[in-house]
Amino acid sequence: MRKNLNVVLIVMDAVRADHLSCYGYNKPTTPFLEELAGNGVLFEGAFASAPWTPPSHASLFTGTYPSRHGVDVNENLYLGEENTTLAQILATTGYRTFAILPDAHLSSARGFHRGFHDYIEVFRLPHFKLDFGIIETSARNLLLGRDKRSSLINKLVKRWLTDNAVRDIPFFAFINYKTAHNRYQSPWPFRRRFEITPAATQDKKKLDYFSEAGGYSYMAGKFEMSEEDFEVVRSRYDGAIACIDHRIRDLVRFLKAKNLYDDTLIMITADHGENFGEHRLAYHLFCLYDSLIRVPLIFHAPAIFRGPVRLPHLVSLTDILPTLMDLLNLDPVIRQDLEGKSLLPLNGHAYHTHVFSEFARPTWMLRNLAARFPGNDFSHLDRGLKCIRTSEYKLIVGTDGGEELYHLPSDPTESHNLIDERIEVAKVLRTKYQDWVAAHQGSRSSSPYQEEDALILKNLKELGYV
Numbered sequence: 001m002r003k004n005l006n007v008v009l010i011v012m013d014a015v016r017a018d019h020l021s022c023y024g025y026n027k028p029t030t031p032f033l034e035e036l037a038g039n040g041v042l043f044e045g046a047f048a049s050a051p052w053t054p055p056s057h058a059s060l061f062t063g064t065y066p067s068r069h070g071v072d073v074n075e076n077l078y079l080g081e082e083n084t085t086l087a088q089i090l091a092t093t094g095y096r097t098f099a100i101l102p103d104a105h106l107s108s109a110r111g112f113h114r115g116f117h118d119y120i121e122v123f124r125l126p127h128f129k130l131d132f133g134i135i136e137t138s139a140r141n142l143l144l145g146r147d148k149r150s151s152l153i154n155k156l157v158k159r160w161l162t163d164n165a166v167r168d169i170p171f172f173a174f175i176n177y178k179t180a181h182n183r184y185q186s187p188w189p190f191r192r193r194f195e196i197t198p199a200a201t202q203d204k205k206k207l208d209y210f211s212e213a214g215g216y217s218y219m220a221g222k223f224e225m226s227e228e229d230f231e232v233v234r235s236r237y238d239g240a241i242a243c244i245d246h247r248i249r250d251l252v253r254f255l256k257a258k259n260l261y262d263d264t265l266i267m268i269t270a271d272h273g274e275n276f277g278e279h280r281l282a283y284h285l286f287c288l289y290d291s292l293i294r295v296p297l298i299f300h301a302p303a304i305f306r307g308p309v310r311l312p313h314l315v316s317l318t319d320i321l322p323t324l325m326d327l328l329n330l331d332p333v334i335r336q337d338l339e340g341k342s343l344l345p346l347n348g349h350a351y352h353t354h355v356f357s358e359f360a361r362p363t364w365m366l367r368n369l370a371a372r373f374p375g376n377d378f379s380h381l382d383r384g385l386k387c388i389r390t391s392e393y394k395l396i397v398g399t400d401g402g403e404e405l406y407h408l409p410s411d412p413t414e415s416h417n418l419i420d421e422r423i424e425v426a427k428v429l430r431t432k433y434q435d436w437v438a439a440h441q442g443s444r445s446s447s448p449y450q451e452e453d454a455l456i457l458k459n460l461k462e463l464g465y466v
């Protein structure tokens with residue numbers, strides 16, 4: 001296809017598709033993404049391969065499911081060198097590559113930096129530093145409220161583009177915004193537009209606690225949340241999504257100002273969604289319901305395709321790498337067997353009949369929760385999960401042998417388990433699922449243990465994982 005096409009891959013961390021106005025949400029959270037989708041391609045049925053950050057990004061970067069790339073398998077969180085990554089492929093074919101690595105999970109200590117000529121580990125940046133406008137950023141944070149440093153990220157991306165976006169040398173930039181991750185904080189202009197003020201009868205401290213890290217305590221039954229309580233928390237989340245939408249608008253404006261826009265493919269997605277009390281769950285982890293695995297996916301490239309095109313077909317984040325290889329006409333040597341498919345031509349023809357998603361038994365997280373909430377019973381969460389999803393049904397299989405079957409068109413909240421009612425449907429899906437599991441037996445090699453430094457531990461704690 002087109003030579004020298006720049007690629008910007010944006011992950012809106014923890015943003016579920018059904019909270020985006022371009023996906024039919026009833027609040028205007030993403031006016032700019034609506035514009036982009038209006039001239040691009042929007043995938044209505046995109047699914048993450050995992051319900052949390054490391055394995056999902058690893059699938060995005062390798063075109064494979066967790067059972068093959070090995071992140072979140074047997075407590076491994078390192079992206080092993082037996083995987084060739086998207087950034088490595090693009091770097092070896094002449095791209096200049098750059099990444100914003102937002103947190104410890106996606107750091108160089110975990111192998112996610114491979115293939116990037118330049119990368120910035122945002123969690124390692126000091127909060128106060130006297131260059132490239134960090135003073136200004138800090139002042140903005142003080143005046144406007146914190147937002148997990150998305151305005152700083154934009155500054156860093158622009159600075160890198162100014163120095164590195166050279167005519168005839170295409171670039172690949174990977175950007176992750178964590179603004180919508182819990183605590184759901186966004187600057188005041190976005191909060192003001194979306195945040196519902198708690199009623200006098202609501203406990204604001206409880207809502208703050210839930211937003212910050214108290215969701216696990218809620219999951220253990222320590223306190224209750226009413227539908228009105230969740231509405232307030234979700235309104236904070238909506239403000240955070242609107243903030244990301246604004247940052248993407250700002251970046252695109254910059255690309256236009258630098259005459260890079262016409263030759264750039266922008267891909268926007270999320271690594272997973274977020275739970276707000278569905279199935280008595282908070283945040284992400286512990287389930288494979290659509291609240292966590294259905295994600296947005298939008299392509300925009302004025303030089304290649306013009307929309308609006310909306311495709312209802314099933315696609316997986318494992319498809320991103322094969323699609324880019326196809327689009328850029330690349331034929332690299334790749335160590336792993338790809339599991340995703342090219343989404344070209346962009347018409348849904350010959351796309352998947354089913355996709356998968358996986359969540360390993362969360363032994364490490366349960367250890368952390370036991371330490372944080374002594375005496376609480378989290379045993380009901382102690383199981384790994386895998387699912388197969390078609391456009392109509394989802395079969396979820398637990399390591400405890402439990403099975404759930406849902407009919408999504410009639411039961412979008414996955415509340416009514418049909419496993420004992422639709423025996424034939426379950427049987428067909430179970431066979432496909434078992435074939436897929438069998439194909440992954442023994443496909444994993446071990447990865448080196450990585451030392452956790454103090455900044456990594458501090459960051460994981462801030463994210464609520466330790």
Ligand SMILES: [Zn+2]
Nearest residue numbers: 013014053271
């Ligand atoms: Zn994430």
